[in-house]
Amino acid sequence: MTTPIEIYFDSVVDALEKKLKDKKTARRLLVYETARIGRKLFDKKYASAWTGVFMPFEIFQAMDVGAVYVEYIGAMLAGTGQAPEFLRKAERFGYSPDGCAYHRALVGAALDSFIGRPELLIGATAPCDGGLKTILNLGENIGLETFVIDIPYPPVTREKTDYLVKQFRGMIDYITEFSGKKYDPDRMKESIRYSNEATRIIRELYELCTQKPAPITSDTLKNFQIIFALLLGTKEGVEVAQVFLDEAKQHLKNGCADLPKEDIRLLWVQNRIQYKTKLIDYLQENYNAKIVIDELNYIYWDDMDEDRPLEALAIRLISHPLNGKVGHRIDILKKLCEDYAIDGAVNPSHWGCRQNCGVREIIKSDLAKIGVPMINLDVDCVDSRNYSEGQLLTRLQGFMEMIES
Amino acid sequence: MAGTQFTEKEMKKIKSYGRPAVGWFCTYTPLEIFEAAELTPVRISGAHGPTSLGDSLMHTNICPFIKSLVDEFESGTLDFLDALVLTNGCDAQRRLYEIVRSRKPGIPVFLLQVPKKDGDEHIERFAGEIDELKNWIETTFKKEIDDKKLLDAMDLYRYLRARLRGYDGARRRQPPKVKGSYVMEVMLQVLRMPAPLALKLLDEEESIIKYREFPVGPRLLLYGNMMDDPGFLRLVEKYGGHVMMDEVCPGRRFWNIPEPRPDKPFCRSLARAYLTKSPCSRMAASKTAVDVVKELVAHQDPDGVIVYTLKFCDTHLYDVPRLRTALDEMNVKALFLESDYSQGAGQAATRVQAFIEMLKETRGTIPRDNTN
Numbered sequence: 001m002t003t004p005i006e007i008y009f010d011s012v013v014d015a016l017e018k019k020l021k022d023k024k025t026a027r028r029l030l031v032y033e034t035a036r037i038g039r040k041l042f043d044k045k046y047a048s049a050w051t052g053v054f055m056p057f058e059i060f061q062a063m064d065v066g067a068v069y070v071e072y073i074g075a076m077l078a079g080t081g082q083a084p085e086f087l088r089k090a091e092r093f094g095y096s097p098d099g100c101a102y103h104r105a106l107v108g109a110a111l112d113s114f115i116g117r118p119e120l121l122i123g124a125t126a127p128c129d130g131g132l133k134t135i136l137n138l139g140e141n142i143g144l145e146t147f148v149i150d151i152p153y154p155p156v157t158r159e160k161t162d163y164l165v166k167q168f169r170g171m172i173d174y175i176t177e178f179s180g181k182k183y184d185p186d187r188m189k190e191s192i193r194y195s196n197e198a199t200r201i202i203r204e205l206y207e208l209c210t211q212k213p214a215p216i217t218s219d220t221l222k223n224f225q226i227i228f229a230l231l232l233g234t235k236e237g238v239e240v241a242q243v244f245l246d247e248a249k250q251h252l253k254n255g256c257a258d259l260p261k262e263d264i265r266l267l268w269v270q271n272r273i274q275y276k277t278k279l280i281d282y283l284q285e286n287y288n289a290k291i292v293i294d295e296l297n298y299i300y301w302d303d304m305d306e307d308r309p310l311e312a313l314a315i316r317l318i319s320h321p322l323n324g325k326v327g328h329r330i331d332i333l334k335k336l337c338e339d340y341a342i343d344g345a346v347n348p349s350h351w352g353c354r355q356n357c358g359v360r361e362i363i364k365s366d367l368a369k370i371g372v373p374m375i376n377l378d379v380d381c382v383d384s385r386n387y388s389e390g391q392l393l394t395r396l397q398g399f400m401e402m403i404e405s
Numbered sequence: 406m407a408g409t410q411f412t413e414k415e416m417k418k419i420k421s422y423g424r425p426a427v428g429w430f431c432t433y434t435p436l437e438i439f440e441a442a443e444l445t446p447v448r449i450s451g452a453h454g455p456t457s458l459g460d461s462l463m464h465t466n467i468c469p470f471i472k473s474l475v476d477e478f479e480s481g482t483l484d485f486l487d488a489l490v491l492t493n494g495c496d497a498q499r500r501l502y503e504i505v506r507s508r509k510p511g512i513p514v515f516l517l518q519v520p521k522k523d524g525d526e527h528i529e530r531f532a533g534e535i536d537e538l539k540n541w542i543e544t545t546f547k548k549e550i551d552d553k554k555l556l557d558a559m560d561l562y563r564y565l566r567a568r569l570r571g572y573d574g575a576r577r578r579q580p581p582k583v584k585g586s587y588v589m590e591v592m593l594q595v596l597r598m599p600a601p602l603a604l605k606l607l608d609e610e611e612s613i614i615k616y617r618e619f620p621v622g623p624r625l626l627l628y629g630n631m632m633d634d635p636g637f638l639r640l641v642e643k644y645g646g647h648v649m650m651d652e653v654c655p656g657r658r659f660w661n662i663p664e665p666r667p668d669k670p671f672c673r674s675l676a677r678a679y680l681t682k683s684p685c686s687r688m689a690a691s692k693t694a695v696d697v698v699k700e701l702v703a704h705q706d707p708d709g710v711i712v713y714t715l716k717f718c719d720t721h722l723y724d725v726p727r728l729r730t731a732l733d734e735m736n737v738k739a740l741f742l743e744s745d746y747s748q749g750a751g752q753a754a755t756r757v758q759a760f761i762e763m764l765k766e767t768r769g770t771i772p773r774d775n776t777n
Contacts, residue, residue, distance in 0.1 A: 093726055094725050094726035094729055095722070095723070095725075095726060096716075096722040096725070096743070098466060098716060098717050098722070099719055099722060099723070100719070123689070125520075125521050125689075128496055128719075129495055129496050129687065129719045129720050130496075130719040130723070132521070132689065133686075133719055133720055133723035133724075134723070136689055136693075136723075137723050137726075137727070140695075140727060141727075146689075148521065148522060148689040150520045150521055150522050150527060150530075152518060152530065153493070153516075153518055159530075159533060160530075163526060163529075163530050166526050167526070324493075324499075325499075325502070325503065325516065326500075326503045349464065351466055352466065354466070354467055354468075354495075354496035354497050354500065354717065354719065355496040355499065355500065357463065357464035357466055357467060358463045358464065358467050358471075358496060358497060358499075358500025358501075358503070358504075359463075359500050359503050360463075360464065361461070361462050361463070362503055362504070362507055365507075
């Protein structure tokens with residue numbers, strides 16, 4: 001049976017294929033290629049997997065696993081305005097409305113048979129409790145065995161790396177057992193090569209954004225790296241990264257004359273609001289304030305060793321800034337503030353995100369020590385039902401006036 | 406009897422033990438390490454009242470138990486602690502670690518990483534973590550924990566847990582020898598004293614309950630997380646119910662641990678025991694929390710189940726729909742309560758009363774003896 005999400009991915013791919021023939025833009029290509037990944041969920045050539053967000057996606061590419069993380073689907077449902085319907089469904093079924101809406105939207109969609117049934121479910125213990133419980137719940141609800149990766153906290157040690165590598169091997173066996181897909185070391189090397197190539201290009205792109213003005217709009221790199229994770233290890237990922245870089249270079253060549261003016265440089269903390277709002281336009285139009293860097297758009301790892309791919313991926317996962325204690329994350333936020341000459345930071349404080357909300361005051365206080373004010377908004381980034389634009393605009397107005405003064 | 410807040414008297418009592426006091430509350434904390442270093446394990450908990458600083462320093466949507474602890478730290482109530490051991494049991498606890506570190510630099514704090522699975526590699530990994538905790542305690546308190554001390558401590562806790570199991574069984578006798586609320590009060594005391602003194606306390610309590618008997622109404626299983634309010638159990642008793650068993654953190658989840666094998670390395674024995682104990686909902690282990698409830702219902706045949714969950718506890722709240730379905734399928738009546746920890750038992754009074762009345766009408770009082 002064809003599920004609505006399959007139809008959605010097909011329609012996005014078809015529509016963008018035509019548009020890309022007319023004009024290839026970076027955002028179009030990113031959405032197109034990630035929708036093609038989504039389509040793999042329903043393509044018999046691939047094994048289908050729903051996963052957590054902290055995953056070694058390169059392994060999936062090397063094993064022909066079409067994998068999307070559950071938050072991606074939650075964000076997509078919010079972006080298309082369908083999230084409230086599925087959130088209501090999950091709540092009617094007994095899921096608490098206080099939980100993360102990225103996860104609940106997916107649970108509701110699964111209960112509604114909107115997204116079909118994967119062959120594989122792979123969760124991880126980071127970055128949050130809710131993400132893992134979602135995967136475990138889905139497994140129990142649809143009667144599918146799950147695989148869980150237990151990610152130790154930084155700092156990286158030999159023992160922790162070996163621990164994670166052993167689990168990756170277990171995951172590979174799980175994939176083979178439940179989908180028949182085999183691990184091929186040569187394809188794994190190739191996947192790592194593509195991943196390295198793409199991340200080198202992205203590093204260069206981010207480097208360009210340290211310039212004043214940054215050769216992007218506030219939305220050019222919205223959700224960029226978090227979506228790009230799905231393309232890590234693919235040839236298409238390299239192409240997408242290159243098109244983003246080329247666009248940024250083109251803007252710089254024109255002196256960014258074709259971009260909105262930039263007087264105030266903002267850092268966006270954690271994830272964006274996934275449904276349509278006027279906040280970003282308001283900041284741009286009234287204060288020439290531009291988001292020049294998102295916290296989640298940061299390549300925190302070095303090139304990976306293709307001869308030791310699992311080890312390299314283990315190190316990457318352990319070192320993730322959202323994994324473990326907050327000190328590591330704050331160091332990176334401070335570095336971003338300095339590298340990008342940030343005037344202020346915006347943290348949406350996504351309702352239901354305990355790991356972020358629980359430290360928002362510590363982050364705020366530490367950034368204040370280096371002279372960067374941060375505003376903590378109170379908003380659900382996926383559930384638009386209680387969204388109150390007026391209140392948020394008033395708070396942002398006060399914040400921007402404080403920065404200007 | 407102790408409540409959950411720290412009174413001046415209680416703090417003095419803890420200090421009178423003459424040992425450094427180390428705060429803890431997650432049941433994955435291996436207290437044997439504390440005992441081997443001659444420390445007093447002090448289960449910390451919040452006041453069952455409104456929180457203010459917890460809300461502003463964290464967020465309103467954080468676990469109310471954790472926010473309540475933030476208030477206790479901020480008010481200075483917990484300044485008497487000589488150290489604190491937290492775990493990565495949940496996101497909120499992980500973030501409490503950050504708050505204490507930044508706001509209370511005078512209290513040394515350790516974050517114990519507990520794997521969420523129970524396979525051999527996870528046990529090995531946890532053993533490494535326990536070993537790190539042991540080293541940290543040795544350094545912090547300038548005490549050496551040798552194999553003999555650790556083995557003695559393991560033996561002591563094995564015995565204490567066996568005694569607690571026995572004491573807990575007294576409420577499942579027919580007629581019960583002890584009320585559920587009283588068991589919880591004793592548990593809360595036990596969790597704040599050195600094991601040798603806890604054993605003495607149990608000796609006294611057992612000699613008292615030997616001659617007691619209580620009439621029994623509907624027999625209830627209480628399932629939840631940080632349920633540490635004996636007042637709630639008294640409320641159940643007031644309306645004629647009897648909590649004959651619990652599966653909560655300061656209860657069965659603490660004492661229902663397989664005996665650690667006395668094999669070296671001892672940290673691995675402890676790791677194996679703790680990772681395979683009565684599981685918290687956080688675990689992705691071979692046995693889930695929902696499996697445990699189903700087993701308890703099947704073995705103990707309660708007249709009803711009360712599922713008491715704290716708000717914003719993702720791991721437990723995600724289990725609620727499955728629990729509801731499982732209990733429905735077993736034809737067991739259940740009351741689901743979501744508490745904000747702050748308002749005490751009173752907020753649930755009407756629902757508890759109605760639930761117990763309903764149980765009385767549908768099943769009546771059935772004499773049974775389920776001591777184990």
